[in-house]
Amino acid sequence: MRFYVQGIIRRSQGNLNPFEMNQFSECRNHIKFGISTLEWLLVGLDGHVINTVMQTGDKFLTMGDVSIALEFYREARSLFPHAAICCIREAQCHVVLKCFDQAKKCCKKAIRLCAEEEFNELFSIIDIFIENDRLHDAYDLYISLLDRFPHRLSIIELLEEVKALIRSKLGKTEKEKPKIEIKTSKSEKKKKEVSWSNIVFYISLVLVQPKYFPFSRLV
16 A cells, blocks of 8 residues: 555656556556455455545645645545545645636536535535636536535525626626726736635645545445
């Protein structure tokens, strides 16, 4: 497992030579096969794998090494494609990297797979979309959340709030057409800013969840 973890780190840095890459691929295939066997399931090795990979990603995320963290979360998703938490962590990395289109795709996947206990983490990511003026994306994600959790009536209120923000933004744009270049410049600057308070919030979430779920939650 140690070789596997080191391989993920070095692969993310582009430091694996062809021979090492071949060894890493063999190790990875062995683990992929193992977590699908009854023998590994009975002794809990599947849980050990996801805990190791996800927790290592969490450590890199809290240290600010977002690109390496993202590599671990992608690896976890490749091993456990039905685990919403992998997609959520990917989305969190993408918003830090200001890749909001990619973050939205990951959120969409997470919404399709998530359970009730993962609801609040998705909310915290959508908040960052709103703070960065990605209002239409936020609206679209709230619609998907409402489809997934129709009993969460609070989402309807949030949809109305975002709709009002969109209308307000359109109204300001119409009133300030002569200054459109200046406003666009400020808007673009705002889009590039990510709320540090929200980043700290969701990073703190990974610290209070030291253990990820067993394989039974992933099937």
